[in-house]
Amino acid sequence: MAEPSIFFAEVNERQGVFHRRAFLLGGFAGVGLVALGAQLAHLQLLETQRYTKLSASNQFNFKMTPPPRGLIVDRNGVVLASNRPNFRLMVSKDKGVDPRATLKTLAEFVPLDDNRQTRLLKDISNAPRKSPVQIMEDMSWEQFSAINIRAPELPGVTADMGEVRVYPYGGAFAHVIGYVAKVNKTDLTPTGPNADPILLNPGFRIGRQGVEQAFDLDLRGKPGAQKVEVDANGHEVATDPAGDIKAIPGKEIVLTLDADIQNRAMEVFGEQSGAAVMMDCRTGDILCMYSGPSFDANKFVRGLTGTEYKELASYDHKPLFNKALTANYPPGSTFKTMVALACLENGYDPATVHVCGKAWPWGGRVWHCDKAHGALDLKGGIAQSCDIYFYQAALTVGPDKIAKVARAFGLGEEFDIGIPGQKKGLVPDTAYKRRAFPKDPVWHPGETPSMGIGQGYTHLNPLQLCVQCSRLANGRKALHPRLIHSIGGVEQPSGAAFGDLPFDDKHIDFIRGAMAAVTVSGTGTGLSDMGLGDIKMAGKSGTAQAFNYTAGHGGQKGATGEWKNRDHAWFIAFAPVDEPRYAVSVLVEHGGFGASTSGPLARELLRVALLKDPEIRAKVEHPLPIPQAPTVNTDPDVVDPPTPAAAAVQTATQAIT
Amino acid sequence: MTVSALTRPGERDRLIVKIGEIDWIFCLTLCLIAGAGAVMLFSIAGSSWTPWAGAHLARFALFFAIMIVLSLIDLRVWFALAYPIYGVGLLLLIAVLLVGHHALGATRWLQAGPIKIQPSDIMKIGMVLALARFYHGLSGKSAQLSWWLLVPAVLILAPVALVYKQPDLGTAIVMLLTGAIVVILAGLSWRLIAAGVLGVVLMIPPVVMFALHGYQKARLTTFLDPQADPSGAGYHNLQSAIAIGSGGLLGKGYGLGSQSQLNFLPEKQTDFIFATLAEEFGFVGCVAILVLYAAVIFMALRTAYLSHSHFGRLAAAGVTATFGLYVLINGSMVMGLAPVVGVPMPLLSYGGTVMLTVMVGFGLVMAVRVHRYSEITSGKGSLL
Structure with missing residues (x-):
């Protein structure tokens, strides 16, 4: 047998080694x-x-x-902008979510063509993880419920109910109220109110025009969580x-507008291009500010398609502009009221007579009128709107004095009405000529007659003409227009809180008298009768050349021909004549003759306003007696139906209120 | 050499005596840990026996029975089968590389009908057995420093290399460290140990640079700076730390761990189960579990200490080392002290193969205990 391989001692x-080291190992483990x-x-x-x-x-x-956006209502509480439920569909990028497959599945429930899917895929891949991208909104209830039922099998998909802005009157208020639209990158700022993360919330919209834009922060409210x-x-x-x-809802904004007048303005304008502004000439409240043709603001909320936008933008009636504030045109003969007042203030005798023979040679050229008016005094000159009279009247005072009066009436002025976008135009004087024409800084005498009939350099907008008319009608106060009545219950300063005009009452009375003559026997003959009995209207027409057609023919030439070459038709008016309450300015672009095109519109709008005024109603309405229903009734269970006449009266009253 | 003086020869071979020799306190501790695992698995499944808790308990019961049976097998049989088991394990590891089942980017299983075999688990025991078998026949002097040491080096590195290749870094590390511990316990010279440690330290940079896979490198970098990419690679570390930290002293309460219940915790039923326990039972619960693990380790190590045969000593110590390494590596990983390497917490984590390995290993440890007085006559070539 071989030697044992391991000796006892060695074992x-x-x-021993193992025991020591195992002890160490235990130590290490411990x-x-x-x-x-x-x-x-x-x-x-x-x-x-x-x-x-x-x-x-x-x-x-x-x-x-997101907070509910503040309502916008008219002076009587009629809702002009509110919020409606909106079923939205969203997809967020997340672990285990294949957006391509998800969109394919969703396309079975909602219309999503390939182009849109491709675009959405890009949006989703660009979005941060877990932040949802809106796929669709305004789903029908059927689509919403179909997707909601399948939500558990569709990771990353949410269908929820949000709110979206709605404008019940569509176009009538589009220019004043504006609209809300989706937030784009340029809206976002690193600081300030637009740094609020709520802007990134899918479906959130920001005010884009008019009141919605100007008071966006008031209307927006504070988001909750x-x-x-x-x-x-x-x-x-x-x-x-x-x-x-809790989210804090946006503030309610009450406008001074009256929905009935505004809607009527849209109706009567139809497809005509122009604007109407009406003010209460006791308070300065703007009752109507319409620009036509208008557009449906609801479509902007949804987002316009390229074609829709192109159609609006390229339409020669320019529906996207608020012409009440931006249309700058020569005021035409409406400006004669200012020239006449300037004359009176400077000692001009209103009995001064000029003879109109349709043509008047002066300064080396021949000046024309639309017809031979014969001998006229100042009142007749205004009533007949005789250009030849006013060429000469203007020359007696000169441009600077006319401009001073015109500016006192708010012409060429930019008013603080809360919403942006006024183009203030121009009331020229010699200083302007020096400033603007360095090569020809002298005001030539030949430029004064043009100014006298509201042509030449003078360019004004409908709001200014309305203010002018209100101040004339009011006769004392330098009224300012007010569009925003209150914000979140806080009333805004009244337009009446301004000083008096620095003019002789008698002179203003004279102008008013002349304007009353306009609608009785002048250019606007027949317009004084508003169908409201003794309540009459005064006004002044104006016809502004749209382009410099060959001199020699009167305004009538500009009333026909190609639309874009026709004259612009102005009319300013107030009513009632004896105790003015409302003043209006109407502009119809390329409308032809002011008195015949714009005059009836102005009268109709004033009529609606007057009918809504309870004191005026009381004056013109004469309650008719209702025959007593026979009380003899043998059977107490049979109740007499109301007589048809009584029912009709009741309905009519309701309709008017 | 003789057996205990108080026992007649042959008395220790009686079954009833053998069963009495099993360390039942040790077994009870194992049951407590596995039970705690079932309790946690029940919670994170939303108070449900399915899919994890029931299966966990059923497996444990089966493997516990296997452990008891194995503990009754004579140590000389273990000794005789040491090399064959190692050989089979090595062949299976090679087979896995060739025809293995591919899952989650790694090839670790062999599918044999309904049975899935993970050869690395067989090898954990096989390697320990083979090393113990080899050192049993080696003189203390040779174990210190001699050319014979090339044999254990090959015995360790061959399976480690194959497992690493799968790739299964966690298991490879556990096996490498287990092997190293056995070699050290067998009496490796301190100089060689020092040289080895130095070598490992020097090897770390090149290994990290060239030998690690992309995901392994990512785990390492996120371990060093878990906040760098909290929703990406650092997610596991961070969410686990949040789960543990938010547990506080007493925990959020059973079934109320938001991290695990709401799936913020990855692999909550396997690798990160300790974190769910930490979240719901807090510091107190964690320390209790760690005490149980410490008890298992020390009882197992004591068994090794008491064995009269060198084979028994080294085998029991090797199994203990494997178990302890699992606990320490998983614990470090879950608590953010080590990179995420995919090592489960033994007995607590859901998963059959690791539990099987551990319970088979403890079967061997118990066999060492039951047969602690057995004399294995010779080293080389002895087959009973």
Whole structure:
């Protein structure tokens, strides 16, 4: 037998080494376990608060809830802009979500063509993780419920109900109120109110024009938050209503406008291009500010297609402009009221007679009138709107004095009505000539006659003409227009809180008298009767050349021919004549003759305003007696139906109110 | 050499005596840990026995029975089968590389009918057995420093290389460290140990640069700076730390761990189950579990200590080392002290193969205990 390979002593030695080293190993294991315990103590005892916070922020998300946008109502509380429910469909990028497949599936429920899918795919891949991209809105209830039922099988897809702006009157208020539209990148700012993350909320819209833009922050409100428990994939597991933060709704804005007058303006304008502005000439409140043709603001909320936008933008009637503020045209003969007042203020005798023979040679050329008016005094000159009379009247006072009066009446002035976009135009004088024409800085005498009939450099907008007419009608106050009645219940300063005009009352009375003559026996003959009995209208027509057609023929030439070459028709008016309450200015672009095109529109708008005025109503209405229903009734159970006449009266009253 | 003086020869071979020799306190501790695992699995499944808790308990029961049976097998049989088991394991590892089942980017299983075999688990035991078998026949002097040491080097590195190739870094590391521990316990000279440690330290930079896979490198960098990419590669570390930290002293309460219940915690039922326990039961619960693990390790190590045969000593110590490494590596990983390497917490984590390995290993440890007085006559070539 071979020598045993392992000796006893050596075996013991091996055991000894093992025992020592096993002891060491146990020590190491112990140290390791203690180290684990120490790390546990570090995490769970020292830093537990930090991790508890992190855990809570994992577990709970605050989902932003957009505030309801503030309502916009008219002076009587008629809602002009409100919010309606909107079923939206959204997809968010997340783990395990294949947006391409998801969109394909969704296309079975809602219309999503390939182009749109491609575009949405790009949006989704550009969006941050877990932030939803709106696929569609305004889904029908059927589409909404069909998708909601399948939501569990469609990861990353949410269908919810939001709110979207709606304008019940579509076009009538589009220019004043404006619209809201989706937020684009240029709206976002790193600081200030537009840094609010609510702007990134899908479906959130920002005010784009008019009141919606100017008072966007008032209307916007403050977003709230909904506390939701989410799992690691961002799926909502539960909500915690106690943790919700309520959204603060936007402020309600009350306008001075009257929806009935405004709607009537849209009706009577039809497809005509122009604008109408009406003010209460006691307070300065703007009752109507219409620009036509208009557009449906609701389509802008939804987002216009390229073709729709092109059609609007390229239409020669320019529906996208608020002509009440931006249309700058020579005021034409409406300006004669200013020239006449300037004359009177400077000692001109209103009995001064000029003879009109249709043509008047002066300064080396021949000046024309539309017809031979014969001998006229100042009142007749205004009533007949005789150009030859006013060429000469203007020459007696000169441009600077006319301009001073015109500016006192608000012409060429930009008013603070809350919404942006006024083009203030121009009332020229010699200083203007010096400033603007350095090569020919002298006001030539030949430029004064043109100014006398409201042509030449003078360019004004319908709002200014309305203010002018209001101040004339009011006769004292330098009224300012007011469009915003109140914001969130806080009333805005009244337009009547301004000083008196620096003119002789008698002179203004004279102009008013002349304007009353216009609608009785002048250019606007027949317009004084408003169909309201004794309530009569005064006014002044104006016809502004749209282009410089060959001199020699009167305004009538500009009333025919190609549309874009026709004259612009102005009319300013107020009513009632004896105790003015409302003043209006109407412009119809390329409308031809002012008195015949714009005059009836002005009268109709004033008529609606007067009918809505209870004091005027009381004057013109004569309640008719209603025959007493026979009270003899044998059967007490049979109730007499109201007589048809009584029912008709009742309905009519309701209709008018 | 003789057996205990108080026992007649042959008495220790009686079944009833053998069963009495099993360390039942040790077994009870194992049951407690596995039970805690079932409790947690029940919670994270939303208070449901399916899909995890029931299966976990059923497996544990089966493997527990296997462990008891294995503990009754004579140590000399273990000794005789040491090399064959190692050989089969090595062949299976090679087979896995050639025809293995591919899952999650790694090839670790062999499919044999309904049975999935993960050869690396067989090899964990096989390698320990082979090393113990080899050192049993080696003189203490040779174990210190001699050319014979090339044999254990090959015994360790061959399976480690194959497992690493699968790739299964976690298991490869556990096996490499287990092998190293056995070699050290067998009496490797301190100089060689020092040289080895130095070599490993020097090897770290080139290994990290060239030998690690992309995902392995990512795990390493996120371990060094988990906040760098919190929703990407650092997600596991961070969410796990949040789960543990938010547990606090007493935990959020059973079934109320938001991190695990709402799926923020990845692999919550396997690798990260310790974090769910930490979240719901807090520091107190964690320390209790760590104490149980410590108890298992020390009882197993004591068994090794008491064995009269060198084979038994080294085999029991090797299994203990594997188990302890699992606990320490998983614990470090879950607590953010080590990179995420995919090592489960033994007995607590859901998953059959690791539990099987551990329970088979403890079967061997118990066999060493039951047969601690057995004399294995010779080293080389002895087949009973």
